[in-house]
Amino acid sequence: MSRAGLDKDPREVAEMFDGVAQGYDRTNSVMTLGFDRRWREWSRRVLDARPGERVLDLAAGTAVSTVEYAASGAWCVAADFSLGMLLGGAHRPVPKVAADALHLPFADDSFDAVTVSFGLRNFNDTEAALREMCRVVRPGGRLVVCEVSTPTFRPFRFVYMRYLLKVLPVVARFVSSNPAAYQYLAESMRTWPDQRALAETVARAGWEDVAWLNLTGGVVALHKGTKPSGNRK
Template sequence: MSRAGLDKNPHDIAEMFDGVAKGYDRTNSVMTLGFDRRWREQTRRVLDAAPGEAVLDLAAGTAVSTVEYARSGAWCLAADFSLGMLRGGASRDVPKVAADAFHLPLRDNSFDAVTVTFGLRNMSPTPAALAEMLRVTKPGGRLVICEVAQPPFRPIRWLYHHVVLRMLPLVTKPFSSNAPAYRYLAESMRDWHDQKTLARMISDAGWQDVEWLNLTLGVVALHRAVRPGG
């Protein structure tokens, strides 16, 4: 697999995720030392969904995040463009739809909240994906993005780039069904925007009240925003 860039072909990305669907959740837990579960819980709290609300979980993969967010009592829809990932989560009892993040098969103003968990960096161009999320969100509705980030403290950032991300393909190799894909994922994590840049992109796409919260020394960040008009 070629070096990761921020302009990857969507079909290449979908094929890659089809290839890692088997064992994907287990590998994620290994490479994050179990922090993935904690990050999903914190995302659910920030999402603050309520019974009667409709939530779109975009780039949901095997729907493990959708199940977490549905604990709130909201109706949560898992959407992903990788059929392999959706099939991998077939046993999870939440509604699912195959969907392209840039052309969602969903009506305007149909969701109270949209969330993306570790999937935004695979959507290029990112501003177009953020604008499509805005389209399907009700006025006053919420956006919550949980994504890898750039640690603000320089020594931590150096360790993250030069030690953690270099070790990632080696650590995941025994557990992954597609080892080259994790080299791509490590590079996409290294190349991703910092928190301030992503916040600006979200604002430029039409969202307002954009803010972020660093998690785990800034290795991951939650970004939250609101669609105007509520």
């Protein structure tokens, strides 16, 4: 797998996620000490999907989050470019689509909201992906991104960046079906932009009213935005 700081080859990234699909949900829970459930709950609250709305859950993996959004009564589709991940969630009762985030197979203004959890940093062009998400959301529609971020407490930030991220690949040896992939994932977390830098990227991609909410001391952050009314791009 290419280093996280270099251009990400979509084929390589898809193959990597195919390799971790088996036991992926269990691995996430172990490696986040169960915080993944809390982060999904906050994502659901901020997304605030309503009955009858159409929601695109991009980089949905095994569709764990998609099912939770659909419980609101919204029509939710799970999209991912890893067939292995989608197959891993085949038992979950939501529609699933194999899709490239940079070339989504949906018409303009197809959705009321789009969300992506822990997948944005794996796209090889973050801003282009955010523009494509804006295209498929109706004017006035919503974006919610849940992604790793930069801890706000300086002493913890030092420990997190210097030591804790190095532990992830070690733990993965015991719980993941493809431990080597977590070396890439840990590096992608270390090199990912902080909260403000990501918010600026979201705004450049065409979203307005961009804001973020820190979770777990900034280890994770929720970014949200709105598609300008009358802007179809």
